Amino acid sequence: xxxxxxxxxxxxxxxxxxxxxxxxxxxxxxxxxxxxxxxxxxxxxxxxxxxxxxxxxxxxxxxxxxxxxxxxxxxxxxxxxxxxxxxxxxxxxxxxxxxxxxxxxxxxxxxxxxxxxxxxxxxxxxxxxxxxxxxxxxxxxxxxxxxxxxxxxxxx
Numbered sequence: 001x002x003x004x005x006x007x008x009x010x011x012x013x014x015x016x017x018x019x020x021x022x023x024x025x026x027x028x029x030x031x032x033x034x035x036x037x038x039x040x041x042x043x044x045x046x047x048x049x050x051x052x053x054x055x056x057x058x059x060x061x062x063x064x065x066x067x068x069x070x071x072x073x074x075x076x077x078x079x080x081x082x083x084x085x086x087x088x089x090x091x092x093x094x095x096x097x098x099x100x101x102x103x104x105x106x107x108x109x110x111x112x113x114x115x116x117x118x119x120x121x122x123x124x125x126x127x128x129x130x131x132x133x134x135x136x137x138x139x140x141x142x143x144x145x146x147x148x149x150x151x152x153x154x155x156x
Contacts, residue, residue: 055082055115055131059138059153064146069096073146078129080117080140080153082108088117090129102127 059080067074077093086108092100102121106129109116114132121127129142132150139150 054133055138056084057082058156059140060156061140061151061153063151065094065099065142065144066146067094067096067099068101069098074099076144078140080129080131082131090117090119 059082060078062075062077064073065076066072074095076099079091079093081089081091083089088106088108090103090106092103094100102119104120106117106119109118114130117129117131118125119127126143129140129144131153132139132141138153138155140153141148141150145151
């Protein structure tokens with residue numbers, strides 16, 4: 001019985017030693033792979049959060065747009081409230097009820113230095129809008145607007 005316990009102990013320690021060797025080999029591989037990545041890539045891979053705190057607040061614009069009612073040019077008023085890093089609320093005023101069908105909650109996605117706002121009318125990107133901040137001025141762009149260039153928002 002004593003020799004059986006000695007043999008069992010030997011097998012156990014031998015197996016655990018092999019596992020420790022394998023773990024050490026894997027850690028070395030990971031360190032080697034990690035050392036081949038430059039600092040810029042490492043930083044890009046760790047960026048997970050979006051910092052839009054400078055956007056939190058309310059904005060408005062009145063501009064010409066294509067009406068969803070009759071596809072004619074119409075005046076439209078956007079009031080946008082950025083509530084968090086991921087969420088904005090769009091309120092629309094227009095002559096026809098069909099033109100404010102897409103108002104409501106929009107999720108914000110950071111793409112480079114631009115915020116892409118996607119809402120419930122997400123079957124295409126015509127009703128999406130884009131926000132950017134340059135020199136402490138805020139701008140909006142949308143495929144729905146007649147003027148396809150960046151237009152300045154009024155911060156409230």
